[in-house]
Amino acid sequence: xxxRPEPYCDAVTTGQPVAAVSIxxxxxxxxxxxxxxxxxxxxxxxxxxxxxxxVDARTAAVCADDHGLTVGDGVFETAKVVRGVPFALTRHxxxxxxxxxxxxxxxxxxxxxxxxxxxxxxxxxxxxxPAEAVADAAPADELMRLRITYxxxxxxxxxxxxxxxxxxxxxxxxxxxxxxxxxxxxxPWTRNEGSATAGLKTTSYAENxxxxxxxxxxxxxxxxxxxxxxxxCEGTGTNVFVVRDGELVTxxxxxxxxxxxxxxxxxxWLDAVERELPLAVLGQAEEIFxxxxxxxxxxxxxxxxxxxxxxxxxxxxxxxxxxxERSAADVDP
Ligand SMILES: Cc1ncc(COP(=O)(O)O)c(C=O)c1O
Numbered sequence: 001x002x003x004r005p006e007p008y009c010d011a012v013t014t015g016q017p018v019a020a021v022s023i024x025x026x027x028x029x030x031x032x033x034x035x036x037x038x039x040x041x042x043x044x045x046x047x048x049x050x051x052x053x054x055v056d057a058r059t060a061a062v063c064a065d066d067h068g069l070t071v072g073d074g075v076f077e078t079a080k081v082v083r084g085v086p087f088a089l090t091r092h093x094x095x096x097x098x099x100x101x102x103x104x105x106x107x108x109x110x111x112x113x114x115x116x117x118x119x120x121x122x123x124x125x126x127x128x129x130p131a132e133a134v135a136d137a138a139p140a141d142e143l144m145r146l147r148i149t150y151x152x153x154x155x156x157x158x159x160x161x162x163x164x165x166x167x168x169x170x171x172x173x174x175x176x177x178x179x180x181x182x183x184x185x186x187x188p189w190t191r192n193e194g195s196a197t198a199g200l201k202t203t204s205y206a207e208n209x210x211x212x213x214x215x216x217x218x219x220x221x222x223x224x225x226x227x228x229x230x231x232x233c234e235g236t237g238t239n240v241f242v243v244r245d246g247e248l249v250t251x252x253x254x255x256x257x258x259x260x261x262x263x264x265x266x267x268x269w270l271d272a273v274e275r276e277l278p279l280a281v282l283g284q285a286e287e288i289f290x291x292x293x294x295x296x297x298x299x300x301x302x303x304x305x306x307x308x309x310x311x312x313x314x315x316x317x318x319x320x321x322x323x324x325e326r327s328a329a330d331v332d333p
Contacts, residue, residue: 068151072204075099081144116170183302185220193256208236226279239263242285248272262291287313
């Protein structure tokens with residue numbers, strides 16, 4: 001607990017189709033299908049509940065001096081939700097703790113986060129009240145993206161941290177499945193594997209935003225970065241696997257890559273190895289795929305100007321099949 005009155009802050013609105021948001025002990029349900037945008041095109045949910053009462057969604061906001069907002073002093077998790085059930089939640093909570101420790105934040109209370117997740121997902125599954133509904137809430141089989149954000153909380157306007165205690169935000173949004181294959185683009189910026197935040201899932205993702213925009217401007221859905229040593233590192237929100245001489249390889253975490261939950265499962269479930277690779281491997285690899293919580297295993301059909309043929313190749317097909325089977329058999333592996 002933060003010692004702050006609850007609710008200390010109201011919900012966050014993003015313009016995304018947010019289904020429900022929980023901040024602290026408070027759940028703010030928002031009917032899916034609204035796109036988080038009202039009939040006049042303004043960003044924000046249609047309705048927001050605070051401790052059981054309907055409130056104006058436009059009052060929903062985190063505190064203006066939240067260190068997560070002012071300097072990106074926070075960590076987060078994104079998990080896939082299938083039919084209302086989050087996938088690999090325990091691994092995501094463990095990584096949230098690892099990232100928080102990396103920033104010197106107090107350990108997040110997993111039970112509190114789980115309760116917020118359960119409340120948000122239960123609410124997202126509820127049909128909206130007809131009077132308020134713009135569209136029905138997400139059907140039970142909907143694919144959703146769960147977002148857990150944990151910041152340093154209110155603080156000074158500089159890099160010093162405040163003493164108010166952390167802010168916890170849990171949100172869920174209806175997700176669109178990724179296309180069967182994708183193009184990626186390399187970018188002219190590097191991951192700094194020696195950075196204080198290397199390998200931490202922090203809310204300081206502006207460099208990913210810039211890299212992803214660069215890739216999207218080139219018709220790709222993901223940017224792939226090398227590190228300062230010219231080695232393959234990762235995408236802005238994905239890990240990268242390549243097939244070389246029939247062997248499935250991914251860069252080690254010493255490359256500066258995030259310890260992806262999906263990456264770890266692929267390493268556990270398949271015959272794959274971690275090895276340093278030059279970024280140039282993307283020009284030669286027989287097969288390439290991305291892994292992430294929302295993409296699972298996604299084959300790559302193009303890297304910059306290079307078109308790969310017969311995508312997905314045999315190793316990628318096997319990885320997709322094994323991942324689909326194992327993840328369906330155990331939702332919290
Ligand atoms: C930088 C980065 N690398 C890799 C990943 C993939 O990790 P996961 O499989 O846990 O989603 C993410 C996830 O969003 C990420 O932000």
